[in-house]
Amino acid sequence: MSTQAGLFSLDDLTEDDAGTRPGFRLHRLELLNWGTFNKSVRTFRLDGENSLLTGDIGSGKSTIVDAITTLLLPANRIEYNKAAGAQKKERSLMSYVRGFHKSARSGLGDTSRPVALRGPGTFTVVLGVFHNAALDKTITLAITLWATQEAGQPTRFYSIAEGEQSIKADFSDFGTDMAKLKRRLRNDGVAVFDVFEKYGAAFKRHFGIGSAQAMDLFHRTVSMKQVENITHFVRTNMLEEDDVETRIKNLLHHFDDLKKAHDAVLRAKDQIRMLEPVRDNAARHHTLTAGYDRAHEQREQLSPWFTTKKLELSEAHLQEMERAAVRVAAEQNTLTADVGRLNRELADLRDDIRNSGGGRIAAIEGELARLAIESGAQRERYTSYSESATVLGLFDPENQVAFDANAAALPGVEKRLAEANTELQGQRTALDRQRSEASEQAGDHKTELKSLLNRQNLLPGWLIALRQKLCAGTGIAESELPFAGELLRVRESEAAWEGAAERTLHGFALSLLVTNDHYPAVSDWVERNNLRARIVYLKVGENPTPRPAAPDTLAGKIGIKPGTPLREFLLDELGRRFDHQCCETMAEFRRYPKALTINGQLKGGGGRHEKDDRKELTDRSSYVLGWDNHDKIARLRSALEEAEGRMRTAADGLGRIDTQLGNLGRQQRLIGTVAAVAGFAGLDWRSTARAMEDLAQEKAVLESSSDILRELTERESATGARLEKASGKLSALDRRIGSNEAEIKGITEQIADCRESLAEAPLTSDAGLLAELGTLARQALESEVLTYKNTAKIESKVRDKLTGAIDALNKQVIRAAETTIRFMSDFRNKYPAETTELDASLEAAGEFNTILQQLVENDLPRFAERFKESLTQNTIHEIVAFNAFLDARRQDIVSRIGEINESLARIEYNPGRHIQLEPQATSDAEVREFGSDLRACSEGSIGAQEQYSEQKFLQVEALVERFRGRAGLTNLDERWTAKVTDVRNWFTFSASERWTETGEEHEHFTDSGGKSGGQKEKLAYTILAAALAFQFGIAAGPGNQRSFRFVVIDEAFGRGSDESAKYGLELFKRLKLQLLIVTPLQKIHVIEPFVANVGFVANEAGDDSQLRNMTIHEYRAERDKRGS
CATH class of the missing domain: 3.40.50 (Rossmann fold)
Incomplete structure (x- = not known):
């Protein structure tokens, strides 16, 4: 805002009208x-x-x-x-x-x-x-x-x-x-x-009007009667409106750059937040997969490792057995000689006993020996029979009657056991079949899951593997040979028809789509190779002409993957082959030549109808349409857990039946034990015992009759005892030798078997793997020692443990893969531009990690530095400059009011008093809050130590977004911006009537309320005069000759008091302003002394106004003439 030397000069306020009129x-x-x-x-x-324009109303x-x-x-x-x-x-x-x-x-x-x-x-x-x-x-x-x-x-x-x-x-x-x-x-x-x-702009330049508000004030003066509100008048007529819009636009421009930089920081942080779980879960999947593979390697090497250990232990034991055989053979020779000598000595003693009357005794002893053997056999048979009878529910064989009763009941028991065995065998066969089927299904599910985790489609794994072989053989990228099912899916709005659509389109979905470029290579490869499977491929024509599919047809319910170059071909195929009308009722179904029901009944050309319910329509595990397999993975995982559950259930049932069959087998063997006893005599050990007692008594009587016979008998008994002992040792030794020989033979065969096994499956040379197997074996042995006999048991124990670990790891690998792919998909969905060439698959984990590394090490620091630079060096500097500009405007307003007051002090408002304008800081909450917010944005923000500040950005953003206009609040924010950035609104103004000599205040007022009509008009003329002088550029001295001095006042002087009208006219005269006063005839007597010309308007007929020009002297003469 320019500064004028003064609004009115002393020359302006003189009553001397001499000289050239200015402006x-x-x-x-x-x-x-x-x-x-x-x-x-x-x-x-x-x-x-000064001129008067007058006439009747409506003239x-x-x-x-x-x-x-x-x-x-x-x-x-x-x-x-x-x-x-x-x-x-x-x-x-x-x-x-x-x-x-x-x-x-x-x-x-x-x-x-x-x-x-x-x-x-x-x-x-x-x-x-x-x-x-x-x-x-x-x-x-x-x-x-x-x-x-x-x-x-x-x-x-x-x-x-x-x-x-x-x-x-x-x-x-x-x-x-x-x-x-x-x-x-x-x-x-x-x-x-x-x-x-x-x-x-041109005429203002000619007239020296520098203020944009000058002509607005000119227009308001035409109809102004009084100053109702001083603040509004001063703001509107005495203070210029500043062009803050350009500065705000610059601020918005800098903030847009800052916002872009801030968005880049937030975007990078968000990408890092989403990519870190991808990295962590991919790393976990890698670790788990390595553990899973290592556990597989360990399990595969269990047999060679334990076979090697068994071989080593068997060879060591064989050497020990061979050394022991030499020692036993020498001992056998010694014992054989001792037994021969004792036999000869015993024979001599028995001859002497016979010759001394010991024949009967010998006969008795022979009979006792025979009966002892028979009694032992009877007791053994009795115990076995009795235990078996008890288990089978038969009587204890105490006498002939009980024995005969058992013999009669035995066939019935045998039949019952046979029937129970048959029933259990049937149950076992069924459970075994169930376990096999569940095991096969679990294996299929695992294979399919492993395949699905590495791709996004829903196609069977064997079909994907077949395409991989084809692409490897032809050098064609897999992405260039899609299956139709990868590019199609049922629209979400048509989910109710998904099952019927999947069933109908199943064959087409499994068809490979081959373009003309690849057709020769694909057809040749298929012809050359035995696929051991069925493949269907479709040749894609050059210019398909698809027809639009009706919404109620099957083709109309199918969506095509965005961006596929085969869209036109697929639309053509769907429109031609699958234009079946989708019918809600059977009446509709019967009406159309090609139709489909929601339950999957298909009607084709030629009256052919088909409905295939071999698989449930809602079995989503067999669905093949779509390019997102997350649902299918979840269903297969659930199916895998269900199959494994059925395996465990079947295994538990088999265990229980095998236990029952084992019990039945033992009972059937016990029947053999019972049936083997032909008669009760074979069990009657009590009768045999009584016979032996009788013979012993007889022998005792005979032996008491001779001392020589007693001595010979004692010697015989002692020699027989030594012979029996020697013979026992020799027999035991013979058995030991036989056992050793059998064991040596068995060990020799075992060693051969081990060597043969190791030749077929040799032990690994991986020292780390061998150490791991050793650790597993030691853990399984606990307090046992590994021998050639318990290797199989320990191996089974370790194998069971590894199998459980592998199953658990497999589930963790699947879950880690699913989680990783889900995080990848989330990132791709949110940031498609960054991932156009990335798939949500485990193979892409490295590329996702590369993006993360680039973000962490390069992009985020760079974006943060750019944001900091934009915040501190651009946006905040712009806000500081904006704040400084507004503050300068505030100071200008204070200075301008001071200049106006200097001039107002020269106008005598009342005798001895003048008017002063007083600016006060506004109490408006919005303006004050804006000033506080603006200072908060700029304070403490400049300097070399300024750091990145999210809080500072949010402060700036809140302010700038109001400048821009928030969504839904645009009009409100526009009004707010216009209000708070207009520095004139930072002030309220009042008028103070002061004593000129002392400066003491006489009266203070903010408007003309409570004053008489004349007082209101007087205040209005005073403030208006100051405003006009300011806006029209009326300055001191002759230097400012280019000014505008013309003012129109319409009827104002005609409505006020004569005193106030005269005051105003005098004031405007002293300012050397040219007045055109428009007023009715009744006030001319007041105005007449101040005007030189009169324009008289008349319109007698209402359609033709006439204008008559007179000097004031002519007007007076004519008036006087009419009056006389």
Whole structure:
């Protein structure tokens, strides 16, 4: 804002009217076809002097005032006839051009329409001649208008001539060709404008009007009666509005750059947040897979490792057995000699006993020996029979009767056991079949899951493997040989038809799509190779012509993968082959030649009907359409767990039945034990015992009859004991030798078997794996020692443990893969641009990690640094500059009010007192909060130590987003921005009436409320005079001769008190302003002393206003003449 030396000089405020009148003043106003000034030119001569425009109500005074404002203001800013109290839109530019002067009833009865003096095609001219005597310079402003239609806005152009013009001389004799008039004016050196903005800027430049508000104040002065609100008046008329829009745009521009930088930081952080789980889960999957593979290797090497250990232990034991065999053979020879010698010695003693009467004794001893053997056998058979009978539910064989009863019941028991065995065997066969089927299904599910985790489609694994072989053999990329099922899926809105669509399209979905480029290579490879499977491939034509599928057909319910180059071909195939009508009812189904029901019944050409319910329609594990297999993976995983559950259930059942069969087998063997006893005599050990007691008594009697016989008998007994002992040792030794020989033979065969096994499956040379197997074996042995006999048991124990670990690891691997792929898919869905060439598969884990590494090590630091730089060096600097600009404007306003007060101090408002304007900081909460927020954004933000600050960004963002306009609050924020960035709104203003001598305040007021009408008008004239002097650039001394001095006051002096009117006129006179006063006749006596010219307007018929020019002297003479 420029600073003026002073609003009024002492020269301006003198009452001396001598000398040249300063500034541009209106000398002449001409009207042609304006309102009711019709047909001929009407001229109002002011000659740069204060003038009075008067006449009766409705004569046309306000029409002349509106003509002047139309010359000086854009039509869209003018409220025509406002000073006369007209309603808004009662008059318009078109109403003046057409000459609307009354209303007539329309043909519709109750409505009326305006009556025009002129039709379209008639032109209107308003011309004003302004002269600056000090500069001896004349400027003519003119506006030329014409209506091209009955309503709307008239067409117009504006002109400025540096010299005097008139309508008759310069705006006549051109017919109706406005272009001709424009050319003539331009040829005469007149500036012609089609828009007011350029015209207004030009005449303001000529008149020395530097303020954009000056002409607005001029317009308000026309109808101003009093200052109702000082703050509003000062803001609007005495302080310029600043162009903050450009600065806000610059701030928004810098913030947009900052926002982009901030968004880049947030985007990078979000990408890192989403990629870290991909990295972690992919690493976990890798670790688990390595563990799973290692456990497989360990399990595969169990047999060779334990076989090697068994071989080593067996060879060591064989060597020990062979050494022991040598020692036993020597011992056998010694014992054989001892037994021979003792046999000979015993034979000699027995001969001596026979010769001494010991024959009967010998016979008794022989019988006792035989009976002892028989009694032992009987006891053994009795115990076995008795235990077996108890288990079988038979009697204990205490006598012949019990034995016979058992013999009679035995066939029934045998039959019952046989029947139970048959039933259990049947159950076992069924459970074994169930376990086999479940095991096979689990294996299939595991294979399929492993395949699905490495791709995104739902196709069977064997088919994917077949394509891989084909692509490997032809060198074609798999992505260039898609199956139809990978590119199709049922639309989400048609989910109810998914089962029927999957069943119908199953064969087509498994068809390989081969383009012309790949057709020769594919067909040759298929021909050369035994596929051991079935494959269907379709040759894709060059220019398919698909027809649109109806929504109610199967083809219409199928969506195609976006971006596939085979879209047209697929649309054609679907439209031709699968245009079956999807029918809700059987009546519909029977009506169409090709139809499909929601339950999967298919009707094709030729009357063929088909419904295949071998698989459930809702069995999603067999679905093949789509390019997202997450659901199928989840279902297969569930199916795998269900199959493994059935395996465990079947295994538990088999264990229970095998236990029952084992018990039955033992019972059947016990039947053999019972049946093997032919008669009760074989069990009657009690009778045998009694016979032995009798013989022993007899022997005792015989032995007591001879001492020699007793000695011989004792010697025989001792020798027999030694012989028995030696023979026992020899027999035991023979058995040991036999056992050793059998064991040596078995070990030898075992060693051969081990060597043969190791030849077929050799032990690994991986030292780490061998150490791991050793650890597993030691854990399984616990406190045992590994021998050649328990290797199989320990191996089984370790194998069971490894199998459990492998199954657990397999589940963890599957879950880790699913989790990794889910995180990959989430990232791809959110950031498709970064992952156009990446699949959500485990093979892509490295590429995802590369993106993460790039983000962490490069992108995020770079984005953060760019954000910090943009925040501290651009946006915050812009906010600081913006804040400084607004603060400078605040200081300018304070200074400007000070300048105005200096001039107001020279105007005596009341005797001994003057008016001062007082600015106060506004209490408006929004303005104060804005100032606080603006300072918060800029404080502590400049300097080399400034760090990245999310809080600072959020402060700036909250402020800038209000400048921009928040969603749904745009209008509210626009009003808020206009309010808080207009520094004029930072102040409220009041007036203080002070004693000139002491400066003491006499009265303080913020508006004119509570004052009399005259006091209100007086305050209005005082503040208005200060505002006009400020806005029109009236400065001290002769240096500022280029100024605008013309003011129109419409009826204001006619409505106030005579005293206040005189005060105002005196004040404007001292400011050397030219006044055009528009007032009714009744106030002329007050105004008359201050005017030099009078324009008298009359319109007796209402359709033709006339304007008469008189000097004040002529007016007085005529008035006096009429009065006399």
